[in-house]
Amino acid sequence: MTARWSERQVAMLREMGVQHFWPLQPEVPPEASAVARPALPAEPVSAAAAVAQALPQRALAPAQAGAAPLGPRPIGVETMDWPTLRDTVTGCEACGLCRGRRNTVFGVGNTRARWMLVGEAPGEQEDRLGEPFVGRAGQLLDRMLAATGLTRAEDEAERQVYIANVIKCRPPGNRNPLPEEVAQCEPYLLRQVALVQPTLILAMGRFAVQSLLKSSEPIGRLRGRVHDYHGVPLVVTYHPAYLLRNPADKALAWDDLCLARELVQSRA
Ligand code: URA
Numbered sequence: 601m602t603a604r605w606s607e608r609q610v611a612m613l614r615e616m617g618v619q620h621f622w623p624l625q626p627e628v629p630p631e632a633s634a635v636a637r638p639a640l641p642a643e644p645v646s647a648a649a650a651v652a653q654a655l656p657q658r659a660l661a662p663a664q665a666g667a668a669p670l671g672p673r674p675i676g677v678e679t680m681d682w683p684t685l686r687d688t689v690t691g692c693e694a695c696g697l698c699r700g701r702r703n704t705v706f707g708v709g710n711t712r713a714r715w716m717l718v719g720e721a722p723g724e725q726e727d728r729l730g731e732p733f734v735g736r737a738g739q740l741l742d743r744m745l746a747a748t749g750l751t752r753a754e755d756e757a758e759r760q761v762y763i764a765n766v767i768k769c770r771p772p773g774n775r776n777p778l779p780e781e782v783a784q785c786e787p788y789l790l791r792q793v794a795l796v797q798p799t800l801i802l803a804m805g806r807f808a809v810q811s812l813l814k815s816s817e818p819i820g821r822l823r824g825r826v827h828d829y830h831g832v833p834l835v836v837t838y839h840p841a842y843l844l845r846n847p848a849d850k851a852l853a854w855d856d857l858c859l860a861r862e863l864v865q866s867r868a
Contacts, residue, residue: 616743616850668696670780677787678794682711685791689768694784697769697777703730707764707792709752714864716798716832717741718789719839720807721767721777732763737840741804744840748857762796764789766811782811793832799864801832802856805839823856826863835860 671693680688689704705722708731725735733741733752741763745751750761767777767785777785793801803809806819812829815822819836827834837856838849 616740616747616854668699670695670784671698673784673787677791680791682795685788685795689788692768692785692788695769695778695781697767697771697781700772701769702727704768705730705732705765705770706768707762708732709762710754710757710760711762711796712757713760713762713796714758714799715750715761715802715860716793716796716800717761717763717802717804718808718812719763719765719804721765721774722770723774724770727770732765733840736844740840740844744853744857747854748861762792762798764792766808776807790830793830798832799867800860801829801834802860803829803834803836805842808839809836823852824859826859833863835863 673694674688674692677685677688686706689706692698692704701722705726719732722732723735723737725738726732732738742752745761750759752761752763754760766789767781768788769785771777771781801812803812809819809822810816812834813822813827813836819838822836823838827836835856837860838846838853843850843853
């Protein structure tokens with residue numbers, strides 16, 4: 601990993617709150633940077649069953665007494681174009697989260713971006729505005745992106761990212777989404793990935809990481825190497841909200857961004 605940052609990057613890193621700009625992590629050994637495939641079940645299982653099996657119980661909200669019954673999953677999501685997909689998400693009633701939402705939070709950015717960022721679920725601000733990562737965590741995310749030479753705003757295609765969440769509706773009280781809610785929502789993210797065709801997915805935070813990789817490993821064990829999400833290289837990093845609470849780990853998140861950037865540049 602290179603230790604040379606431009607003055608601008610050093611300024612941006614300062615803004616991110618990273619105090620040290622040299623590589624804090626040892627170089628990723630070659631065998632570790634090879635694409636690692638997530639352990640998928642040998643036999644096909646339903647998405648709901650797979651997610652329920654794969655997600656660790658401690659990552660999930662406790663079963664809700666009287667949790668809302670599931671509605672029908674929309675059909676044909678896997679062939680939808682962007683307008684149809686967006687409209688389908690807007691009208692989605694496939695799980696009980698639709699009852700409490702003010703807005704669905706579909707995604708933002710360049711629909712052919714090279715970088716696709718995936719978070720957990722909308723919070724209060726996102727639910728109000730219908731855009732992902734607009735609260736304090738989103739402001740830190742924007743600074744992290746700027747430090748990497750990226751933005752969610754309209755810009756040159758090379759610089760603009762696409763941001764989405766695993767879950768498109770706000771869970772009440774910001775609780776962790778339930779496995780059945782993840783399963784009902786999963787086709788939407790899969791279709792977004794298929795339409796964007798990103799060079800790289802950056803999965804942010806334990807929930808998104810464990811949901812996408814169908815893994816119960818903690819982030820600390822999954823970061824620093826390249827995984828695979830349906831054929832797309834995936835790099836793991838901490839959630840910006842976690843970084844706000846644990847600023848010392850911003851340096852590790854910077855290492856993750858550097859790994860992601862190296863991968864994208866190597867595939868330019
Ligand atoms: N946290 C997330 O994971 N996603 C958002 O959109 C906002 C906060």
